[in-house]
Each structure stands twice: as structure tokens, then as C-alpha cells.
Amino acid sequence: MFSDSTSAPQTARKSAQQTIREGITDGELAALSRSPEAKVRAAVAAHPGTPLMTLLKLAEDASADVRMGLARNPRPGIPVELREDLAKDKNVDVVYALIDNPAVPEALISKLGRQIHKEYAKAARARSAAVKAGTWAPQVGPAPVAPAPAQDVTVPAFPTVAPASTAVRAIANPLDPNRGERADALDILLGGK
Numbered sequence: 800m801f802s803d804s805t806s807a808p809q810t811a812r813k814s815a816q817q818t819i820r821e822g823i824t825d826g827e828l829a830a831l832s833r834s835p836e837a838k839v840r841a842a843v844a845a846h847p848g849t850p851l852m853t854l855l856k857l858a859e860d861a862s863a864d865v866r867m868g869l870a871r872n873p874r875p876g877i878p879v880e881l882r883e884d885l886a887k888d889k890n891v892d893v894v895y896a897l898i899d900n901p902a903v904p905e906a907l908i909s910k911l912g913r914q915i916h917k918e919y920a921k922a923a924r925a926r927s928a929a930v931k932a933g934t935w936a937p938q939v940g941p942a943p944v945a946p947a948p949a950q951d952v953t954v955p956a957f958p959t960v961a962p963a964s965t966a967v968r969a970i971a972n973p974l975d976p977n978r979g980e981r982a983d984a985l986d987i988l989l990g991g992k
Contacts, residue, residue: 819843825850832857841868849874855881863890870896879904886911894919898926899937905930 819831819842832843832853837860843849844857845868854872857865858881870885870893885897886907897903898911898919905927912923929935 819846823848825853829853837862837864840865844868845871847872847874851876851878858884863888863893866890866893867896870894871900873900873902875902877902879907882907891919895922898923901937 819828823846825848828843828846828849831839832849834840834843840857840860840862841864844854844860844865849857849872854869854874854877857869860866866885866888867890870882870888882897882903885893888894894911898908908923908930909927911917912920912927914920914923926935
């Protein structure tokens with residue numbers, strides 16, 4: 800459904816963010832956080848309404864996109880310890896996303912700016928200087944989420960292991976009356992039939 804190719808990361812991210820409509824419940828966000836698609840998990844991690852326990856689980860995700868989504872999360876109540884862990888991430892894009900987040904405390908940004916031989920230190924120092932001068936604004940924030948029309952949505956739990964024949968049969972025969980039972984949460988939220 801979403802592509803991890805380099806030609807469409809912005810499109811996939813925007814589609815995933817549009818999936819998370821205004822008024823989505825904590826349970827729906829928790830279910831989407833278990834999606835097999837990294838872009839969906841990244842959108843959940845960046846959503847300011849995602850429950851803290853879900854964010855803590857997403858902080859350990861293997862995908863750098865998910866950790867970048869968490870670093871972009873504008874929620875002010877995220878524990879400083881979690882943001883400090885993100886600041887130590889091996890992927891520098893996660894650290895850059897953290898530096899560009901206005902919700903990250905200036906003390907952490909100053910600490911990042913004091914790192915020697917780190918490529919992101921210059922960006923952290925630039926943000927600190929711009930904040931002091933009153934000219935700092937984030938580079939690019941997450942795309943605004945357009946409210947979806949109200950609908951009754953139930954989010955099924957994601958199976959831990961799906962037999963390949965079931966997935967193939969569900970794709971091969973869209974008129975299968977049991978296909979709805981095997982649809983993932985993303986299909987339901989996107990209105991797939």
C-alpha cells in the first residue's frame with residue numbers, strides 16, 4: 800500500500816498522516832502503531848494525541864522513519880528522558896528532526912550543540928542562536944491532518960502471523976465475502992472495500 804522506495808517517501812508519509820483523522824481514539828492509534836507499514840507507524844509516532852505508552856513502544860522501533868516521527872511529535876508532555884534517548888540515535892536524521900521540533904527543550908538543544916565532531920552540532924547551535932535572537936522557526940512541520948467525515952470505524956487487531964495464501968486470496972478476489980474480516984486497519988480507515 801505504501802512504498803518505502805526513495806521516489807515516494809513524502810507521498811507515503813502524507814497518505815499515512817491523512818489516515819489519522821481528527822478525533823481518532825487511543826485504541827485506534829495503538830492498533831495503527833502495530834501496522835506492518837513503517838510510514839503508518841511513523842505517522843502514529845508524530846501524532847500529538849498518541850498515548851504515552853504507545854510512544855514509548857515506538858521509540859524502540861527498528862525503522863528510523865518511526866523514530867523520526869517520534870522526534871517530530873509536538874506533544875509537550877513527552878518525557879525529557881525519551882527525547883534524550885532520541886538525541887543519541889545512530890541515525891542523524893532522527894537527531895535533525897529533534898532539533899527542528901519546537902517542543903524540544905532548549906537545554907537539550909544546547910547540549911546537542913556542544914557535541915564535538917557531530918554533524919548536527921552546527922544545526923543545534925544555529926537553532927539556539929536563532930531562538931535567542933527571536934528569529935527561529937521550524938524548517939518543515941508535519942502536514943496538517945484534514946478532518947475526515949465522521950464514520951463508525953472499528954479497528955481490528957493486527958495478526959501476528961498471516962498465512963500467505965490468505966493474503967493472496969484476499970487480494971486476488973476482492974469480491975470475497977470474508978475479505979472484510981482480513982482487512983487491516985488502514986484499509987478500513989481509508990474506506991477500502
